[in-house]
Amino acid sequence: MMSDDLNILVLSCGTRNKIVQYFKKEVGNYGRVIATDCSELAPALYDADEHYIVPKMTEEGYLDTILNICRANDIKAVLSLIDPELTFLAQNKESFLNIGTTPIVSDYKVVEMCFDKYKMYEFLVQNGFKTVKSYVDKEQFYSDVEAGYINYPVFIKPVKGSASINISKVTSKEEVELLFSRFDNLMIQEFMDGIEYGADVYIDLFSNEPVSIFIKEKLKMKAGETDKSVSFKDEKLSKLIESFVKTVGFKGVIDIDIFEVDGEYYISEVNPRFGGGYPHAYAAGINVPNMVINNLKGNINENIIGDYVEGIYMLKYNEVVIK
Amino acid sequence: MMSDDLNILVLSCGTRNKIVQYFKKEVGNYGRVIATDCSELAPALYDADEHYIVPKMTEEGYLDTILNICRANDIKAVLSLIDPELTFLAQNKESFLNIGTTPIVSDYKVVEMCFDKYKMYEFLVQNGFKTVKSYVDKEQFYSDVEAGYINYPVFIKPVKGSASINISKVTSKEEVELLFSRFDNLMIQEFMDGIEYGADVYIDLFSNEPVSIFIKEKLKMKAGETDKSVSFKDEKLSKLIESFVKTVGFKGVIDIDIFEVDGEYYISEVNPRFGGGYPHAYAAGINVPNMVINNLKGNINENIIGDYVEGIYMLKYNEVVIK
Numbered sequence: 327m328m329s330d331d332l333n334i335l336v337l338s339c340g341t342r343n344k345i346v347q348y349f350k351k352e353v354g355n356y357g358r359v360i361a362t363d364c365s366e367l368a369p370a371l372y373d374a375d376e377h378y379i380v381p382k383m384t385e386e387g388y389l390d391t392i393l394n395i396c397r398a399n400d401i402k403a404v405l406s407l408i409d410p411e412l413t414f415l416a417q418n419k420e421s422f423l424n425i426g427t428t429p430i431v432s433d434y435k436v437v438e439m440c441f442d443k444y445k446m447y448e449f450l451v452q453n454g455f456k457t458v459k460s461y462v463d464k465e466q467f468y469s470d471v472e473a474g475y476i477n478y479p480v481f482i483k484p485v486k487g488s489a490s491i492n493i494s495k496v497t498s499k500e501e502v503e504l505l506f507s508r509f510d511n512l513m514i515q516e517f518m519d520g521i522e523y524g525a526d527v528y529i530d531l532f533s534n535e536p537v538s539i540f541i542k543e544k545l546k547m548k549a550g551e552t553d554k555s556v557s558f559k560d561e562k563l564s565k566l567i568e569s570f571v572k573t574v575g576f577k578g579v580i581d582i583d584i585f586e587v588d589g590e591y592y593i594s595e596v597n598p599r600f601g602g603g604y605p606h607a608y609a610a611g612i613n614v615p616n617m618v619i620n621n622l623k624g625n626i627n628e629n630i631i632g633d634y635v636e637g638i639y640m641l642k643y644n645e646v647v648i649k
Numbered sequence: 650m651m652s653d654d655l656n657i658l659v660l661s662c663g664t665r666n667k668i669v670q671y672f673k674k675e676v677g678n679y680g681r682v683i684a685t686d687c688s689e690l691a692p693a694l695y696d697a698d699e700h701y702i703v704p705k706m707t708e709e710g711y712l713d714t715i716l717n718i719c720r721a722n723d724i725k726a727v728l729s730l731i732d733p734e735l736t737f738l739a740q741n742k743e744s745f746l747n748i749g750t751t752p753i754v755s756d757y758k759v760v761e762m763c764f765d766k767y768k769m770y771e772f773l774v775q776n777g778f779k780t781v782k783s784y785v786d787k788e789q790f791y792s793d794v795e796a797g798y799i800n801y802p803v804f805i806k807p808v809k810g811s812a813s814i815n816i817s818k819v820t821s822k823e824e825v826e827l828l829f830s831r832f833d834n835l836m837i838q839e840f841m842d843g844i845e846y847g848a849d850v851y852i853d854l855f856s857n858e859p860v861s862i863f864i865k866e867k868l869k870m871k872a873g874e875t876d877k878s879v880s881f882k883d884e885k886l887s888k889l890i891e892s893f894v895k896t897v898g899f900k901g902v903i904d905i906d907i908f909e910v911d912g913e914y915y916i917s918e919v920n921p922r923f924g925g926g927y928p929h930a931y932a933a934g935i936n937v938p939n940m941v942i943n944n945l946k947g948n949i950n951e952n953i954i955g956d957y958v959e960g961i962y963m964l965k966y967n968e969v970v971i972k
Binding site (some may be wrong): 342343367368369500504545546548549551553554602605609610638640642643644645646647648649 | 932972
């Protein structure tokens, strides 16, 4: 029966072949996985059961294009793998729900906070979570340097950047001045000399409770993505993440960056979508596509927080699609 | 019979799983592929028939360690996938040949020239090949800017860097001064606003002739590596590459970077090893592991230059190994 089909739409699939593959495996014969991208050079398109080349998100009529794809394919859930589109999905949640498609995304205000690093910083401070010292006011930063409250090197990055684009590590006031003279909307951020963790979390769409938390220590980054990582377990960190996730009110799948310096955990930022390191969690048995599908079937997911093995390594390498 | 075994040793295999996989496929039941790396977090180790974790190349006794592995496994050919080790292999060619192992690498002087971007620049200019304007003398650069012979933006990079590490695009004299005050051995290079090509070339170990040239237009780079490319054919460019390769006297597999600006080709740099985009050539039927093995069997490879289809796309994505 058509309406029982568990059809999933993955927007802006890009190079996230693994996510498309996992959903395909999970829906099996009970549905189809459809993927879109604005470029036919997105390799993940070719792992889907069907794909559409769509206009850029910024073009007029984009919402209608996607809604039409949802209708034509009886899509039960839609998700996106790129940041700007999370805002789009969150903004247009109602339009999707009206045609029977559930956007797997947090609420608009939550998504927006994730993409404004300074807003997130203020939220974390106000709610008593340790985080990475951040400044949009460079004079305030200079005065804190004088006071010995923060030291060089520091990172300078766009307040609204993603994927480590345009991040500079700077060691002097001259460099800060140079960058601030060239670019707008920059933020100065403390350099955290410690261990970096990533947490893949699923927040149940019915219970609004985090039901799985997979923590990995990041061992090596490449182009802003976790290239090598090892699974890690710590009750204190897990509880911190649970508390943070509930305080903000995330929904669906998110990825949190955390630093550990001198035994203290500092929450850094959140990608309110599948993180680039999610294949590690999946391999460790944290099957988020299954949790999504379980929610779509009307079931609440059981709590499996901490239900994985520590010390399992994930090592990425390049596979190729030839077209 | 043991001495007929086509055993191949891949040094510093890192994340180059595809290269290990291709050699495994090619040797089939006639030999084994052994891989080494200094880190057990190198995913390609786990695609080999056997692997060794070895000391860092810079540590004492490294040569003996590798020679022992060659002896113990009756290795017919050894190759490396990282730049510093090409120097090591070229320097110690005799020691390997003495135990019956052929290093698949160019001669020492050739390898060294590839890793000194300014030496390569001088060689290209002296031999009448168009190349990318380069300066190690910033005063000379400033005077050429004054004369209108070169314009900002320009790239500043280490003369001996690799994999796009520490490359800055700069737009002013102040930035040039800042970088030159902070780092040694920098080079200023013209920004080429054009199309970038990569050529995978195999130079037969017996005939010393280039026997295959696969040219791809680079469509997208990621962390210094070709992420998306499309196969390309042009007689003029192919002839230019052939002439350049013979002038230098390369051996085995190499990867050449070329720019096209206003219909003219400019040779940029050479990696005298399997390039990161080689899987594209392989998928197009340019089977370098087979050519290596053919040479090891004592055969000269036939010339297959130009023997591939234009317009085939390669799109990379991340696969993961879990350990």
